[in-house]
Amino acid sequence: MSINQILRTFIISFLLISCSAASPDQAEMIEHEKQTNEQLVDHHSYANSFDVYTTHLHLNISVDFDEEILSGYVVHDIDNVSKTDKMIFDINGLKIEKIVLDDEEVTNFEIGEHDELLGSPLTVDIKPNTKKVQIFYSTPSDAKALQWLNPQQTAGKQYPYLFTQGQAILTRTWIPCQDTPGKRITYSADVEVPDGLMAVMSADNDTVRSADGWYHFEMTNPIPSYLIALAVGDLEFASLGERTGVFTEPSLIDACVYEFADVEQMVIAAEELYGEYKWGRYDIIVLPPSFPFGGMENPKLTFATPTILAGDRSLVSLIAHELAHSWSGNLVTNATWNDFWLNEGFTVYFENRIMEQVYGKEYADMLMQIEYQGLESENEDIIDGEHPEDTHLKLDLQGRDPDEGMTAIAYVKGALFLKTLEEAVGRDKFDAFLKKYFDDHEFETVTTEMFVAYLKSNLLKPNNVEFNVDEWVYGKGIPDNCVKVETDKFELVSDKCDMIVDVDKVSELGIDKDAWTTHEWLHFIRHIPEAATADDLKMLDDEFNFSNRGNSEIMAEWYVISIEKGYHGIDPYMEKFLINVGRRKFLEPIYSALAETDEGLDMARNIYAKARPNYHSISYLTIDEILGWEG
Numbered sequence: 001m002s003i004n005q006i007l008r009t010f011i012i013s014f015l016l017i018s019c020s021a022a023s024p025d026q027a028e029m030i031e032h033e034k035q036t037n038e039q040l041v042d043h044h045s046y047a048n049s050f051d052v053y054t055t056h057l058h059l060n061i062s063v064d065f066d067e068e069i070l071s072g073y074v075v076h077d078i079d080n081v082s083k084t085d086k087m088i089f090d091i092n093g094l095k096i097e098k099i100v101l102d103d104e105e106v107t108n109f110e111i112g113e114h115d116e117l118l119g120s121p122l123t124v125d126i127k128p129n130t131k132k133v134q135i136f137y138s139t140p141s142d143a144k145a146l147q148w149l150n151p152q153q154t155a156g157k158q159y160p161y162l163f164t165q166g167q168a169i170l171t172r173t174w175i176p177c178q179d180t181p182g183k184r185i186t187y188s189a190d191v192e193v194p195d196g197l198m199a200v201m202s203a204d205n206d207t208v209r210s211a212d213g214w215y216h217f218e219m220t221n222p223i224p225s226y227l228i229a230l231a232v233g234d235l236e237f238a239s240l241g242e243r244t245g246v247f248t249e250p251s252l253i254d255a256c257v258y259e260f261a262d263v264e265q266m267v268i269a270a271e272e273l274y275g276e277y278k279w280g281r282y283d284i285i286v287l288p289p290s291f292p293f294g295g296m297e298n299p300k301l302t303f304a305t306p307t308i309l310a311g312d313r314s315l316v317s318l319i320a321h322e323l324a325h326s327w328s329g330n331l332v333t334n335a336t337w338n339d340f341w342l343n344e345g346f347t348v349y350f351e352n353r354i355m356e357q358v359y360g361k362e363y364a365d366m367l368m369q370i371e372y373q374g375l376e377s378e379n380e381d382i383i384d385g386e387h388p389e390d391t392h393l394k395l396d397l398q399g400r401d402p403d404e405g406m407t408a409i410a411y412v413k414g415a416l417f418l419k420t421l422e423e424a425v426g427r428d429k430f431d432a433f434l435k436k437y438f439d440d441h442e443f444e445t446v447t448t449e450m451f452v453a454y455l456k457s458n459l460l461k462p463n464n465v466e467f468n469v470d471e472w473v474y475g476k477g478i479p480d481n482c483v484k485v486e487t488d489k490f491e492l493v494s495d496k497c498d499m500i501v502d503v504d505k506v507s508e509l510g511i512d513k514d515a516w517t518t519h520e521w522l523h524f525i526r527h528i529p530e531a532a533t534a535d536d537l538k539m540l541d542d543e544f545n546f547s548n549r550g551n552s553e554i555m556a557e558w559y560v561i562s563i564e565k566g567y568h569g570i571d572p573y574m575e576k577f578l579i580n581v582g583r584r585k586f587l588e589p590i591y592s593a594l595a596e597t598d599e600g601l602d603m604a605r606n607i608y609a610k611a612r613p614n615y616h617s618i619s620y621l622t623i624d625e626i627l628g629w630e631g
């Protein structure tokens, strides 16, 4: 039984005893409190953070590329509110050497049973008045948060590279901490790296190399542990604007500066919408292609995949998304991973508003419609799958990997809930409400229930608006009153799609290929008719060069439909893509499509043998399962 479970049982039995002796009013209040406590419990952390918690964390570590380990210590400044004599941290695979209290006294600790998903509780003996817990430790060679790249896996091919990915529960694989989004900490760090390399974190960053290999960092705003992040490599910095800039390997810097020309504008737009940017600078680091996500909103320093460098700025909505997290997610944080939609749904909504502000309504509507298409198909899949209740915004991920909540439900159903509310009350009122929500909850964590109560009393009641909030939040699928997202541009594209099977030559489709944007091409690929054959696909590819297009979103979707139709013109390009790119969102559908046939599965396994060493654990653990890979 984890300490959280014990704590919960304790709270519940206490409340039950009190309930039996209470009046109906009191009973109702106690019931309410019981539910509130239950909602705050994080089933993905062992930490006894209700009793004692970290306020500031200081990290002192050396980065050893030869052994691929981090070693050193972490100091937790703690607040022991309940004067307990045990503090429980989360660890996963870490080697703990020694623990010292208040700089002087070595103390006892115990590492509990290891759970594949959650790791282990590290229970440390403390005193009621302990102020500091210093833990000496090192990481194992297979720490899940870390990806160690050899020089061949980088753009420059000369230096090794390291980056971390903390969300959702991986920070505990590189730092012993109370790894729950429900608690916030400030942090500082001293990090030593080998000669010639530069270290950056989700904190204030130097833009030039240090002389002695040591880098010092400060994050003075309180953040949840999943936002602590580090990257080390041959990095260069370029300024994008007054408060914005980009770090990347030298050979990519010009491409980044071109692609991100509008980032400063995005920050300005975001502030106009929902209030001051509270983090000082907004920089981006463009990582090697093995980064398993598109982007990660590490505060002050978004981590991004190089697959958004399309050369035409067409994929920069991803930056708008990560920037929007500076409000939704980083400033106001989901209390547990069951409330993940509060992070992502708000962010997709906000991202779309930034895009509208900077690029206009028509463009933003196209983006939203692309998202909506993704939601419709994923919603069906989830309803037919093992966990149909995953189409509720509020999730129940106890006993499961919180990453399983990373679906279009949290992202797009969440965003459409807000967009539908916006339509119901009008934009002005909705914007004022959201701005106030961010102000009232800044540097706090919020549960779904807290948001729902806030929504009712601050927006719906004052405006006399009836709204099916419960259906949206606790009900299945997409409610009937969901706003319609439509654009004329896509209707034109759909008309062309319908003609594909009837024409002999592409020219008969009458597509002005220079006029279409990435999103029109995506809509086109998605709406290639059922009846189209491999020959039809070859005809399109000969003209539009989708297989080797240089735009990752287009290529990834094209490979999937080509696999389904048995069109093999993609094969060499797809192989190159799969070996180079480690972004899970692209890999998962491609490998899944290949795994549908025996021949495809053979091909997938051959490619995977070469590609797997380039993938982060987040990606290869997913693909191992799809391909039944046992090494």
Ligand code: BES
Residues within 6 Å of the ligand: 167, 168, 292, 293, 294, 295, 296, 297, 317, 318, 321, 322, 325, 344, 403, 406, 411, 585
């Ligand atoms: N915070 C997420 C990434 C994440 C979610 C990592 C859950 C681990 C667990 C990030 O903001 C994100 O949503 N990234 C998206 C891009 C976005 C434009 C939808 C991605 O990586 O695809």
Ligand code: ZN
Residues within 6 Å of the ligand: 321, 325, 343, 344, 347
């Ligand atoms: Zn996000």
